Amino acid sequence: MVVYDRVDGMVARLDSFVGEYVSLSRPTGLKWQSRRRSVRQATEYEQRQFRAIGKLHRQQLKELPPRS
Incomplete structure (x- = not known):
């Protein structure tokens, strides 16, 4: 699922969640964790x-x- 992290201001893929934290990643390889409540489902524009x-x-x- 593609989501928007309001704290970091970035669109990311939701990889997993445990408790109140979610693991997010971007196609570039960047990975981070954020609080569940700061993440929302991405809009159509953000998914594009x-x-x-x-x-x-x-x-x-x-x-x-x-x-080399």
């Missing part, structure tokens, strides 16, 4: 934003030169 972040990140990874 989340997909665009993932697409941009994948494109940037393709453009990186191979590691």
Whole structure:
């Protein structure tokens, strides 16, 4: 489920929750925890934003030169 974290001001995927905390992640690999009450379901616009972040990140990874 795609959610919006009001504390950090970011759209993220809800990975899991335990008690009052949720684990969130973004397509870029960023992971963090937030309080459950600061997270709400993402709007349609925010869901599109989340997909665009993932697409941009994948494109940037393709453009990186191979590691030696």
